[in-house]
Amino acid sequence: MLSIFILLVQSAFLKGTLEPACKLYGRTESPHLSKDGDINIGALFSIHSKTVDKVALFETKPQPPECTSLNFREFNFAQTMIFAIEEINNSTNILPGVTLGYKIYDVCGSIPLTIRAALALVNGQEETFSNKTCTKSSTVHAIIGESGSSQTVAVSTVMGPFRIPVISHFATCACLSNKKEFPSFLRTIPSDYYQSRALAQLVKQFGWTWVGAIRSDNDYGNFGMATFVHTAQQEGICIEYSVAIYRTDSREKILKAIDVIKSGTAKVIVAFLAQGEMAVLLKEMLVQNVTGLQWIGSESWITASSLATEDSYKILGGAVGFAVSKSVIAGLKQFLEDVLPSQHPGNKLLTEFWESTFHCTFATEANPNNTKVCTGFENLKGVQNQYTDVSELRISNNVYKATYAIANSLYISFLKVLHYLKKVNFTMKNGERVYFDENGDPSARYELVNWQRNAGSIAFLTVGYYDASLPTAEQFSINKLEIMWVNGKNKMPISVCSQSCFPGTRKAVKKGKPICCFDCVLCADGEISNVTDSPDCTRCPKEYWSNEKRDTCVAKHIEFLSFEETMGILLAAFSLFGACITAAIALVFFMNRDTPIVKANNSELSFLLLFSLTFCFLCSLTFIGEPTDWSCMLRHTVFGITFVLCISCILGKTIVVLMAFRATLPGRNVMKWFGTTQQRLSVYTLTLMQVLICVLWLIVSPPFPSRNTKYYKERIIVECDLGSSVAFYSVLAYIGFLSSICFVLAFLARKLPDNFNEAKMITFSMLIFCAVWITFIPAYISSPGKYTVAVEIFAILASSFGLLFCIFFPKCYIILFKPEENTKKHIMGKMPSKAL
Helix, strand or coil, rough: HHHHHHHHHHHHHHHHHCCCCCCCCCCCCCEEECCCCCCCEEECCEEEEEEEEECCCCCCCCCEEEEEECHHHHHHHHHHHHHHHHHHHHCCCCCCCCCCEEEEECCCCCHHHHHHHHHHHCCCCCEECCCCCCCCCCCCCCCEEEHHHHHHHHHHHHHHHHHCCEEEEECHHHHHHCCCCCCCCCCCECCCCHHHHHHHHHHHHHHCCCEEEEEEEEEEHHHHHHHHHHHHCCCCEEEEEEEEEECCCCCHHHHHHHHHHHHHHCEEEEEECCHHHHHHHHHHHHHHHCCCCCEECCCCCCCCCCCCCCCHHHCCCCCEEEEECCCCCCCCCHHCCCCCHHHCCCCCHHHHHHHHHHCCCCCCCCCCCCCCCCCCCCCCHHHHHHHHCCCCCCCCHHHHHHHHHHHHHHHCCCCHHHHHCCEEEECCCCCCCEECCCCCCCCCEEEEEEEEEEEEEEEEEEEEECCCCHHHHHHHEHHHHHHHHHCCCCCCCCCCCCCCCCCEEEEEEECCCCCCEEEEEEECCCCCCCCCCCCCCEEEEEEEEECCCCCCECCCEEEECCCCCHHHHHHHHHHHHHHHHHHHHHHHHCCCCCCCHHHCCCHHHHHHHHHHHHHHHHHHHCCCCCCHHHHHHHHHHHHHHHHHHHHHHHHHHHHHHHHHHHHCHHEEEEEEHHCCHHHHHHHHHHHHHHHHHHHHHHHHHCCEEEECHHHHHHHEEEEEEECHHHHHHHHHHHHHHHHHHHHHHHHHHHCCCCCCHHHHHHHHHHHHHHHHHHHHHHHHCCCCCCCHHHHHHHHHHHHHHHHHHHHHHHHHHHHHHCCCCCCCCHHHCCCCCCCC
């Protein structure tokens, strides 16, 4: 509707009229404060905050709405503009010989009234004028105002086609930076684009990730909050709720917004509100006693002294927000205090201001309440209100700068005001530089203020600065130690949906909740997180593992069967013990080498067997300790060759026993086919075959040390990889083949005459040997880590001890303890034979 109205107004001015003379229909508009000059500047201020519409009876022309609630702050803006114009007129440096005049309208915060006043400034308000085209030059060269963004959008839309500059002191909506839509708009207050982003960054700096948001339901609040929300999401901040209110909303709607705030869990509220909306909200929050919340405010209300009362401090104490930089205007206070109604006789606005300030009346005839009568000469020097307060000259300073900017552009040219206004670049008396960028905006600089008590009053203490022109890392300068937080506490409040996840955990977003609401899940084994609120856990490198807290990767424990651990020590001890016993038996046999029991059954095979058993015991030592290339190749090849040598010797002894028995039968002389030379040759031949298998193994795919991480994730097993599994199992298969033949032959000879027969002991030894190695295979496959090696060593030792004890201990017993039986007669003695 607004756009249609604006188009109709513009078309009316552009088309002209068919009447020979132009006539203005409707009521005329007169400025509320004015003074003619050679060049006039227009201004639009909401000196009244509210309007009351009058009922239309359709019998007379509709009456304009009635303006109520005098706004002392806006009246201060108007007087500041007048002060600046008077200062310029008295200066010889700017516009010498030219007098500036002004026409100031009170638009009461109403968009329709704002547009009417703007058109009045442009075209004047004579009821008729003689011009067939209904056109005339503008009565003002530039317009200052309005305070509200929505009203300024309307004015700038209407003034754009006429190229009349509109320069605002308080309209911060980022939408006004669009030069295609608002080509003639400029401002002396930064765009909300910067403030909104700065607010999001401020929330981030304080560590708040869960905030509520409330805004004015107009261009100022909607555009500003949209930018804040967008930036907040980029910074990882979640908005729990976002509600909008307007000063004219019903009480029910305001209460609904407060209910949303009360039911929320966020402890921080970002309020992008105009002063009027904040006043309405604050009033109801005092009734509802909504306290304990940390408020973050926009520049519109954060330094509004009208809000800073003892009651409101219960709600807003500790509030933090951005404010336009304050300044000092020399002589302004004196000028404000010298204003008198007599200076403008009959001016209703001054009369109302005086009556409101001193609580008196100029009406002497009708005074039913016997109110104090105004003299018109009361002293403003003792008055403390928003009009006389010059301690926080922030927006007033923007009005002051806007006036000077217009004067500087007029100093160059009276005709191309907009063109030169965009290019002004000058320094004020207080050292402040004034210029506009390509969007008509000034540089974005803000003070960060904090509501605190100071000597019994409420002060807006500056605790930091923000300058958008600096590099990103230097834009903020905050002294957090000086900030007094909500409820007068020095400790910064916490506002999060979920508590931070400590290192060692990761964030897991709750289903259906914003990303700021999450559970903390412990990192899995082998993963870590070493920062707070980590979204993911990082897997440790291959040879590292997570510690117990899951916050550091530590080197995995290296595991192998060591000589330093109990199991390694015991196995090494048994290995050496077996080798020593074997050596001792060999010594006994050597010292008794001429006795019949040693000479019987080929003593050479006995010594060779003892030699191989010694190496069987000692080869188990190669399985203990950290595997190396050499130890891996030695352990399996030496094991395979020594055991084949051992079994080959036993096999030869078994064949000798059988042949010796067969040789005693009449007509049989088989020993000539298996004499000493044949026995030696068979042992070497059988062993050589194992040697060939091992050599082929080492050439094709030898064993090598490897770091196994498959079985245990938290530790590394250093083991010998077999290289070729086929070769390894071929070695075992060959041992098994020989031991099986030996066992069968020994089993067949077990019932030969006892005095001569050692086949029974060989049978027992091979039974133990085969049993050990048959059980070894599944145990070897299923044992993890170093226990695999331990099983293999145990099998070597067990089978070696079995062979040693079963074959040699009975003979040692006779040699050492039964020497009377160590005779040829006893050995050759005939015993009743058992059936085979």
